[in-house]
Amino acid sequence: MRIKIISVGKLKEKYLTAGIAEYVKRLSRFGQVEIVELADEKTPDKASEKENAQILSKEGDRILAKLTDRDFVFSMAIEGKLISSEELSTSLEQAMQQASTLVFIIGGSLGLDPRVKKRANALISFGRITLPHQLMRLVLTEQIYRAFMIREGSPYHK
Numbered sequence: 754m755r756i757k758i759i760s761v762g763k764l765k766e767k768y769l770t771a772g773i774a775e776y777v778k779r780l781s782r783f784g785q786v787e788i789v790e791l792a793d794e795k796t797p798d799k800a801s802e803k804e805n806a807q808i809l810s811k812e813g814d815r816i817l818a819k820l821t822d823r824d825f826v827f828s829m830a831i832e833g834k835l836i837s838s839e840e841l842s843t844s845l846e847q848a849m850q851q852a853s854t855l856v857f858i859i860g861g862s863l864g865l866d867p868r869v870k871k872r873a874n875a876l877i878s879f880g881r882i883t884l885p886h887q888l889m890r891l892v893l894t895e896q897i898y899r900a901f902m903i904r905e906g907s908p909y910h911k
């Protein structure tokens with residue numbers, strides 16, 4: 754099984770790099786984990802709606818180019834379906850029965866292109882708060898690890 758995390762924008766903070774590396778290491782016993790970091794577009798402070806849509810579209814093209822029809826895609830979006838850690842675990846279980854590659858997508862500062870949301874098999878939210886994309890990467894790797902721990906009935910999840 755492969756777990757792929759596609760993220761728009763660079764990971765710059767060392768304190769997050771270490772945390773993400775730790776969860777990727779822990780996850781590696783469940784499958785091959787890959788993080789695909791895609792370039793983001795510069796977002797001018799006073800961009801028009803049209804300019805923002807163009808930026809999202811360019812980033813969306815890069816994301817879509819990394820997907821295959823066989824992938825099971827979780828797109829992360831604030832307005833998506835609110836799920837608990839237990840529900841994420843169940844979703845992973847179901848996704849693994851349908852596909853050998855699970856892809857999680859984190860957008861850049863403007864979010865995700867509508868086409869990426871449409872392509873998703875599941876559009877999920879970790880709450881109505883806005884997390885910066887770098888922190889989201891850490892939270893997501895921990896939650897995927899937690900989902901596997903829940904599946905194993907491990908006391909990691911209390």
Ligand SMILES: C[S@@+](CC[C@H](N)C(=O)[O-])C[C@H]1O[C@@H](n2cnc3c(N)ncnc32)[C@H](O)[C@@H]1O
Nearest residue numbers: 829830831859860863864878879880882883884
């Ligand atoms: C800085 S946020 C983007 C904010 C943007 N204004 C929006 O509404 O999507 C960067 C990315 O992190 C992810 N993200 C941030 N907070 C999230 C949350 N509470 N639930 C799910 N994904 C989140 C999403 O993939 C988002 O595209």
